[in-house]
Amino acid sequence: MANILVFIETKKDEIREFSLEVLNTASKIADASGGKVYALLVGKTDGFDDTLAHYGADVIYKVSDERLSNYLTVPYAKAVKAAMDKAGASVFLLSATSLGKDLAPRVAAKFGVPMVSDITGLEYKDGKFEIVKPLYAGKVYGTFELSADPAIISLRPKIFEKGEPDTSRSASSEELTVDLTDDDFRAKVVEVKEKETGEIDVTEADIIVSGGRGVKGPEGFELLRQLIDVLNKAGVGKVALGASRVAVDSGWIDxxxxxxxxxxxxxPKLYMAFGISGAIQHLAGMRTSKVIVAVNKDPEAPIFKVADYGLVEDLFKVVPEMIKELKEIYKVE
Ligand SMILES: Cc1cc2nc3c(=O)[nH]c(=O)nc-3n(C[C@H](O)[C@H](O)[C@H](O)COP(=O)(O)OP(=O)(O)OC[C@H]3O[C@@H](n4cnc5c(N)ncnc54)[C@H](O)[C@@H]3O)c2cc1C
Known part of the structure; x- marks a missing residue:
């Protein structure tokens, strides 16, 4: 039996989708192991009970404290530890978001809990957790059996299925008391300023249109933005603009x-690489995309080794054609 604790990340009073991916994964494992799923909410805790129950939580732990309305590493780590102890959790699961990448190692180091980060596969077989993890910047994938109990595991966002909500499910909820002292609040969030770009972040996107040195300058990215605009109008999902490091270092894009x-x-479900060679450091960030499309003039470009669909062609010919075709198919301007 494996009880599982899941950290629920919220943003602008909404549960982040990545946490629902983790919750659904936890729920499948709990079904297989006969354990329970405990969801942990810290800071803003009201209004999420039904969603959490429908996606697989059996019990919801809440740490409602005004001082925790913004993420802070130290007290959040304490809340996680308190919840792990109370739930008797064999594993603590969370998404490997920016927050997750900060929180998980803190809990691991502070409380001596072993941790596996940024995994892409998780199953429960014969009473053991089996984990798939990219190694050497994604060049190989290792399958590991987890021997530690408890352990912390962070799941790569967008890899695991969120599943469909089961509205017949319900969960109990309880307030969790965490022994927080002034010392835990030595760091204070004074103000949170969000970048108002109006653009979708690459980590949130269903489709990424990405450009490299081959786009030749900021104007090349404007062309890619036109493609994104058409895809957005076509309503095919959340579409974001990506870039290689060369394009960023050249000052063409943020x-x-x-x-x-x-x-x-x-x-994402679809990653389109235009004028990107496919250096190992770039592949490390995108090779787990579900479908990869590459457009490159060089037939020997390494990106073609990971691409599901490849086109050896000048992107400045291909992108305008795509825009034209998509406008016709989706009847958008
Ligand atoms: C420690 C470290 C960390 C790094 N981290 C990252 C990272 O996070 N992300 C990252 O991307 N890189 C990273 N890099 C850099 C990486 O090694 C590569 O230099 C970089 O990814 C190359 O970018 P690129 O593919 O845009 O450029 P290039 O390798 O120069 O490739 C440009 C491609 O465009 C094609 N092309 C040119 N014109 C056209 C055209 N008109 N139509 C179609 N194709 C065309 C060319 O054939 C070529 O394949 C890192 C490097 C180091 C050392």
Missing amino acids: HSHQVGQTGKVVA
């Missing part, structure tokens, strides 16, 4: 768009 080892790790 770093927030960079995909790769020193950028963001993404796993």
